[in-house]
């Protein structure tokens with residue numbers, strides 16, 4: 019077990035870069051107090067209580083020059099974020115002053131922290147497990163309230179709890195198998211043990227599959243739903259994009275083909291983060307600038323989780339529109355019939371025939387009609403089970419976790435296959451142990467120690 023004394027003292031600016039009302043320089047480690055005492059003039063830090071905020075000044079000890087007026091928080095180990103002593107210097111927030119304070123702290127006994135190192139210490143010092151550390155990162159990057167809820171749930175340890183449960187179940191069965199192998203006094207031990215392994219493998223497999231089913235939504239919450247808005251020039255793509263972004267970020271013009279740059283923005287659609295890509299639309303063109311947009315547009319269709327195909331309802335369907343429908347027929351797609359404030363010239367029955375009448379919605383970007391419906395449709399297409407209603411349920415969002423869950427799942431499939439083929443249980447047991455190991459990597463639990471402890475506690479009854 020690692021103890022806090024094995025780590026040096028680290029420091030970093032903990033508030034986002036740039037000008038703000040207040041900036042915080044955070045110091046963590048055994049020497050945190052000593053470092054602070056070197057640069058702080060105010061109360062005697064040895065005497066102030068833990069979890070207090072103390073007025074004072076930061077002073078350059080080499081020149082005795084005052085750098086800033088500050089509030090200094092002191093949090094003593096072990097009840098802190100890192101389980102180490104933590105000092106937080108709340109200063110006035112100018113970049114110059116904040117950097118100056120950090121430099122002073124660094125030249126007075128602390129080392130510059132690496133990215134994520136405070137959280138890493140929280141993990142190494144045993145305050146949180148690996149999946150919780152990862153949740154901290156997700157939380158920082160959360161794009162909508164839904165993404166945030168998923169991260170908070172993981173930080174609360176809901177995923178860890180579930181994984182620990184699965185591992186305990188596996189361990190129990192492994193221990194039982196071990197006992198059976200060592201005490202084969204019963205008749206038919208092999209059959210009994212196989213039955214036990216099969217039941218447990220089937221059960222855990224089912225639970226892992228359920229977890230993996232949340233991963234699709236989890237990925238969307240974490241990375242955003244890659245959405246491309248495509249359509250001929252001038253059908254209203256930029257206008258729709260602006261509405262989805264709730265601000266005017268894309269350029270809207272009357273000249274066809276002016277949306278040349280591919281924009282990438284996040285939009286919060288009923289809590290679903292859409293990663294929106296606006297393109298010039300797919301069309302054959304000799305125009306060089308336009309061509310870049312077109313090529314990207316094809317890519318945008320391929321890489322999209324969702325395509326919003328915009329058609330101009332006030333014009334008859336063109337050959338280009340048909341090509342676009344065809345190019346997106348295999349994608350998750352919403353056909354947006356825009357400009358419905360104008361007289362309708364589109365042949366609706368043809369569109370229904372070409373699109374199998376799926377996910378068609380009418381809008382008027384200019385009158386802001388039908389946009390709520392569009393947002394709701396997007397939300398229900400991807401979250402029809404409704405994440406909001408099952409907030410406490412675990413959603414797997416992390417690619418590493420998904421990878422490990424898949425490995426654990428296939429290890430269980432090996433268990434079942436081995437049993438089907440009549441493999442000896444002590445060999446099947448190896449795959450079961452592999453599954454246990456993969457799951458343990460999610461939470462960062464040590465494999466050997468735990469297995470040995472558990473097995474030992476099981477055996478001491480009999481030996």
Ligand code: GDP
Pocket residue numbers: 249250251252253254255256257258269270271272274275276277356357358359360381382383384385
């Ligand atoms: P894009 O080239 O597909 O991005 O189209 P824009 O969003 O730039 O819109 C092209 C033109 O159509 C602009 O003049 C918009 O004001 C107009 N427009 C967009 N949506 C609507 C709509 O719903 N109704 C009407 N009447 N005009 C629209």
Ligand code: ZN
Pocket residue numbers: 257260261
């Ligand atoms: Zn608008």
